Amino acid sequence: MEQDIVALTSKAERSAVQTMRGTAVEFRQISKSYGSFEALKDFDLTIRPGEFLTLLGPSGSGKTTTLMLLAGFEFPTSGRVMIGGQDVSKVPSWRRDQGIVFQSYSLFPHMTIKENLAFPLETRGIARKEIALRTQEALRMVKLEQFQERFPGQLSGGQQQRVALARALVADPPLLLMDEPLGALDKNLREEMQIEIKHIQERLRLTVLYVTHDQEEALTMSDRIVVMNEGKIQQVGAPVELYERPRTRFVAEFFGDVNIFLGSVEASEFRADDESFTIPVCTGAPEGSACGAVRPEKIEMHKWGERPAMNDSVEIGGEVVDVIYLGQMSRYTVRTAGQDVVIKCMAAPRTRHFLVGDAVLLSWQADSFVLLEQGATT
Amino acid sequence: MSADMRTLRDRLPRLGPALLALPAVAFVFAFFALPMLDLFLASIGWPDISLASYTEFFTRGGYLPVLVRTVIAGITVTVLCFLLGYPLAYAINMTTGTKRTVMLLFVIVPYLTSLLVRTYAWIVMLGDGGLVNKTMIFIGLTDRPVQILYTSTAAYVGMVHIMLPFMVLPILSVMNGVDKRLIPAAKSMGCPPFRAFLRVFLPLTVPGIRSGCILVFILAIGFYITPAALGGLSDVLLSELIEIQVSQAMNFRLAAAAAFVLLVITALFLLIFGADVSSTRTGLVGGDTGRFSGRGVGFRWARSLLAPLAAAEVMRKRRLAQWQKSLYRRDPFLAFRPGLLMTYAVLCLGFLILPSLVVLVMSFSSDPFLSFPPSGLSMQWYEEFFTDPSWIAALGKSVYVACISTLLACGLGVLAAYALDRSPTLSNYLMPLLLTPIIVPIVVVGVALYGGYVDWGLIGTDAGLIFAHTLGGISYIVIIVSATLAGFDRRLERAALSMKAHPFTAFRRITLPLIQYGIIAGAIFAFIHSFDEVVVATFIGGFGEKTLPMKMWEDIRHEINPTIAAVSTLLLLVPVLGLVGLRLTQRRNN
Ligand SMILES: Nc1ncnc2c1ncn2[C@@H]1O[C@H](COP(=O)(O)OP(=O)(O)OP(=O)(O)O)[C@@H](O)[C@H]1O
Ligand SMILES: [Mg+2]
Numbered sequence: 001m002e003q004d005i006v007a008l009t010s011k012a013e014r015s016a017v018q019t020m021r022g023t024a025v026e027f028r029q030i031s032k033s034y035g036s037f038e039a040l041k042d043f044d045l046t047i048r049p050g051e052f053l054t055l056l057g058p059s060g061s062g063k064t065t066t067l068m069l070l071a072g073f074e075f076p077t078s079g080r081v082m083i084g085g086q087d088v089s090k091v092p093s094w095r096r097d098q099g100i101v102f103q104s105y106s107l108f109p110h111m112t113i114k115e116n117l118a119f120p121l122e123t124r125g126i127a128r129k130e131i132a133l134r135t136q137e138a139l140r141m142v143k144l145e146q147f148q149e150r151f152p153g154q155l156s157g158g159q160q161q162r163v164a165l166a167r168a169l170v171a172d173p174p175l176l177l178m179d180e181p182l183g184a185l186d187k188n189l190r191e192e193m194q195i196e197i198k199h200i201q202e203r204l205r206l207t208v209l210y211v212t213h214d215q216e217e218a219l220t221m222s223d224r225i226v227v228m229n230e231g232k233i234q235q236v237g238a239p240v241e242l243y244e245r246p247r248t249r250f251v252a253e254f255f256g257d258v259n260i261f262l263g264s265v266e267a268s269e270f271r272a273d274d275e276s277f278t279i280p281v282c283t284g285a286p287e288g289s290a291c292g293a294v295r296p297e298k299i300e301m302h303k304w305g306e307r308p309a310m311n312d313s314v315e316i317g318g319e320v321v322d323v324i325y326l327g328q329m330s331r332y333t334v335r336t337a338g339q340d341v342v343i344k345c346m347a348a349p350r351t352r353h354f355l356v357g358d359a360v361l362l363s364w365q366a367d368s369f370v371l372l373e374q375g376a377t378t
Numbered sequence: 379m380s381a382d383m384r385t386l387r388d389r390l391p392r393l394g395p396a397l398l399a400l401p402a403v404a405f406v407f408a409f410f411a412l413p414m415l416d417l418f419l420a421s422i423g424w425p426d427i428s429l430a431s432y433t434e435f436f437t438r439g440g441y442l443p444v445l446v447r448t449v450i451a452g453i454t455v456t457v458l459c460f461l462l463g464y465p466l467a468y469a470i471n472m473t474t475g476t477k478r479t480v481m482l483l484f485v486i487v488p489y490l491t492s493l494l495v496r497t498y499a500w501i502v503m504l505g506d507g508g509l510v511n512k513t514m515i516f517i518g519l520t521d522r523p524v525q526i527l528y529t530s531t532a533a534y535v536g537m538v539h540i541m542l543p544f545m546v547l548p549i550l551s552v553m554n555g556v557d558k559r560l561i562p563a564a565k566s567m568g569c570p571p572f573r574a575f576l577r578v579f580l581p582l583t584v585p586g587i588r589s590g591c592i593l594v595f596i597l598a599i600g601f602y603i604t605p606a607a608l609g610g611l612s613d614v615l616l617s618e619l620i621e622i623q624v625s626q627a628m629n630f631r632l633a634a635a636a637a638f639v640l641l642v643i644t645a646l647f648l649l650i651f652g653a654d655v656s657s658t659r660t661g662l663v664g665g666d667t668g669r670f671s672g673r674g675v676g677f678r679w680a681r682s683l684l685a686p687l688a689a690a691e692v693m694r695k696r697r698l699a700q701w702q703k704s705l706y707r708r709d710p711f712l713a714f715r716p717g718l719l720m721t722y723a724v725l726c727l728g729f730l731i732l733p734s735l736v737v738l739v740m741s742f743s744s745d746p747f748l749s750f751p752p753s754g755l756s757m758q759w760y761e762e763f764f765t766d767p768s769w770i771a772a773l774g775k776s777v778y779v780a781c782i783s784t785l786l787a788c789g790l791g792v793l794a795a796y797a798l799d800r801s802p803t804l805s806n807y808l809m810p811l812l813l814t815p816i817i818v819p820i821v822v823v824g825v826a827l828y829g830g831y832v833d834w835g836l837i838g839t840d841a842g843l844i845f846a847h848t849l850g851g852i853s854y855i856v857i858i859v860s861a862t863l864a865g866f867d868r869r870l871e872r873a874a875l876s877m878k879a880h881p882f883t884a885f886r887r888i889t890l891p892l893i894q895y896g897i898i899a900g901a902i903f904a905f906i907h908s909f910d911e912v913v914v915a916t917f918i919g920g921f922g923e924k925t926l927p928m929k930m931w932e933d934i935r936h937e938i939n940p941t942i943a944a945v946s947t948l949l950l951l952v953p954v955l956g957l958v959g960l961r962l963t964q965r966r967n968n
Contacts, residue, residue: 071876072875072876073872073875073876092875093872093875093876094875094876094878094879094880094881094884095878096878097878098876099876099877100873100876102869102872102873104867104869106867106869106870106872106873108870108873108874108888109870109892110891110892119874119877119879119887120877120878123874123877123878123879123880123883124878167877171877171878
């Protein structure tokens with residue numbers, strides 16, 4: 001990071017930092033059909049200037065479609081796309097000003113790295129001298145100066161990815177679109193690149209629309225996440241919000257393991273259908289049948305007979321039926337009088353290691369329990 | 379926004395490709411499909427519809443036997459080519475490195491060499507004073523020259539020689555794609571080598587065999603030049619009969635009927651054997667073929683039929699899988715006799731290349747007639763060629779016609795290929811149309827264009843020739859450029875658009891450089907197609923100035939003059955230059 005800042009010596013980049021702000025983006029009542037198939041429905045979304053927004057959802061949920069609408073490769077069937085307050089719904093891609101990093105990188109194989117980086121500047125009619133200057137800067141930014149005369153085929157996957165990023169940024173677009181840009185990289189490299197992208201975005205204060213189906217990636221990088229399913233927005237919010245306070249069962253289940261309890265709400269209290277526990281919920285909750293969620297790591301597990309350390313709202317007895325070792329954590333399945341409950345505990349001292357057959361006591365606090373909205377469940 | 383506007387805007391992008399394909403489609407329609415329709419109408423005596431000419435064809439003495447003989451000749455040539463060609467392709471596929479390149483050149487150079495030159499070569503080889511007779515006398519098989527030339531043996535030898543590359547190239551291109559690891563895998567399951575070959579390798583190469591056989595059969599039953607030049611009077615084939623009906627008997631109706639019979643046989647054959655040329659089977663064949671699976675059926679169908687494509691591909695793909703190749707090289711099925719196979723391959727390649735060499739030697743002969751070996755060397759025939767204004771004029775005209783038609787074909791063909799690549803639906807319907815000019819037997823094309831161009835006053839004009847040759851040129855360019863585009867990553871174009879490149883800039887700076895190899899290869903094929911074409915030219919050339927092949931053909935028929943050997947030697951340079959050009963662009967692209 002420090003190195004990056006030192007690298008910001010040139011005039012162009014400094015001025016970029018000072019004056020450039022990402023633009024605002026707005027999707028208004030978008031729907032998009034391919035023939036009779038509706039890929040996007042009632043899509044309403046605002047991206048704030050300088051925000052890192054991630055689209056997250058299962059395959060076929062319409063993430064790429066959304067990105068393509070913003071990129072100008074597809075046009076909405078109805079509704080409007082606004083960039084910087086202007087309606088661009090019908091403006092084709094080559095008249096918009098944005099940088100795109102494609103999943104396949106799409107580096108031009110017949111041009112050297114330098115020529116690849118110069119391309120977006122040439123199409124904007126920038127003078128040759130300045131092109132040379134700015135390509136050098138971009139190369140420095142992604143630390144690839146020594147590779148500039150090579151062809152894309154002569155670079156590793158990670159290096160190609162960096163070139164793609166530099167090429168998307170070299171013309172200082174106020175908006176950066178990325179469609180699963182790290183999909184082809186291995187885990188370590190992916191994490192490294194996540195940090196790098198995030199730094200660059202923060203430094204240039206770019207507006208970023210990022211597409212991924214890796215929830216961890218979304219959680220680490222985004223200011224806000226949009227969870228999509230079947231062409232509809234399920235929930236928009238900051239990573240913490242989505243993880244801790246999912247609104248629907250779909251969102252809860254999308255971010256990893258979760259225990260879902262079916263039951264009913266009566267007088268501000270949730271009662272599990274299997275009568276295994278009751279738990280207070282907020283006063284506004286609608287009465288009637290409901291379902292709630294508890295993340296596995298929010299559940300405490302004790303040897304049967306030991307007192308819970310804290311004064312938790314729920315206590316259920318059960319028996320360990322399965323243990324999976326995950327490295328940092330272990331994942332237990334506990335059979336209770338009602339349903340099986342999943343628990344994740346940090347790998348702990350030997351004394352607290354549970355074995356299959358152990359009788360245990362489960363407990364969690366009232367605020368770990370999230371009441372989910374009905375209807376939108378799947 | 380109104381619903382109408384919306385549907386219009388949704389449709390426009392889909393109309394775009396159709397607009398790009400329009401010029402080529404209109405061209406082929408006007409200068410090919412209409413004449414074909416005309417021909418059909420003529421055959422049924424439009425406007426007084428009757429089947430009289432067909433009845434005449436099938437009942438009057440002499441025609442039916444010719445038809446039967448033609449089909450039998452087609453089948454015989456196909457079978458012979460397969461028997462000779464499959465082991466040859468196998469041997470080439472087994473070889474690696476420079477040896478392989480040389481073997482390939484020995485197949486591709488004859489393939490690209492003028493039909494007339496190769497036919498002429500056999501006249502030289504098989505004549506009374508030719509190499510074959512001289513050799514037989516030398517080794518004591520006979521004491522007098524045996525009559526070979528102008529017999530059906532000569533016709534068959536010539537036809538097989540000319541067709542062999544059409545069999546080898548598609549088979550080789552499919553063999554190339556077969557996963558080499560399958561064979562050791564089969565063996566590891568306890569399958570003995572020859573059984574592994576029969577059960578695993580052979581079935582996987584069936585698509586290649588099929589397209590090779592279709593190609594050879596279709597070309598063989600429409601064959602005109604070679605059997606006419608080498609065969610005897612008693613082995614007249616249908617194509618010759620058609621030519622005679624038009625040029626001598628002036629019975630256009632009967633010629634039209636005969637042409638349609640030939641066309642129907644071709645179509646039936648395609649329908650029976652070509653229908654499912656590249657369905658599930660090809661899916662099994664390596665990455666190269668799999669890559670195309672997303673494209674329209676029409677494209678796949680056409681693709682598997684075209685030897686030029688196979689040639690271009692076989693030439694191109696070499697570098698990639700070299701290491702893999704050498705990994706499994708020492709694993710021939712016929713492990714017991716790899717030497718035998720190689721000897722066979724060398725003999726076959728000798729058969730392919732020898733006639734050209736003989737012509738080359740003959741062209742420097744100092745004798746006033748054809749005799750091998752020549753008693754002395756001289757440049758007299760070259761002198762004769764370069765000092766005879768009629769030869770020079772013919773050469774000039776050929777170059778002119780070939781250049782213009784190549785340019786025209788390039789313009790129309792590249793646009794069409796680009797359009798078809800955008801839309802699988804278009805590709806399904808239009809690809810077959812754009813390719814018919816080179817799938818329909820050439821003699822049928824000749825008659826049809828003759829009939830059509832007579833009405834338009836194009837007979838004997840440069841324009842007529844140029845239009846006729848542009849048709850085939852479009853086919854070659856469409857098929858080769860389509861194949862190249864199938865390998866082109868369209869997302870690159872999108873990437874360029876996302877960088878504020880105007881669509882035209884994106885095409886010029888990204889697409890064009892990346893498909894340049896295909897365009898140049900296509901242009902080379904289109905040029906050679908026009909430069910060598912003689913059958914259609916003979917039909918529609920009228921009494922106008924002659925092209926080089928027309929003049930050669932006339933001379934071959936009337937006086938076997940060694941000047942032709944000199945011309946032929948010069949023409950041998952064409953494929954060589956073409957290949958060099960192809961190599962150079964390829965190198966630049968790498
Ligand atoms: N050009 C098209 N024609 C028809 N249907 C399409 C087209 N493009 C996308 N679709 C459909 O629209 C839906 C959404 O596609 P989209 O590519 O946006 O999904 P995605 O969320 O990006 O999925 P993935 O994670 O697999 O990339 C899918 O059901 C897809 O089949
Ligand atoms: Mg996608």
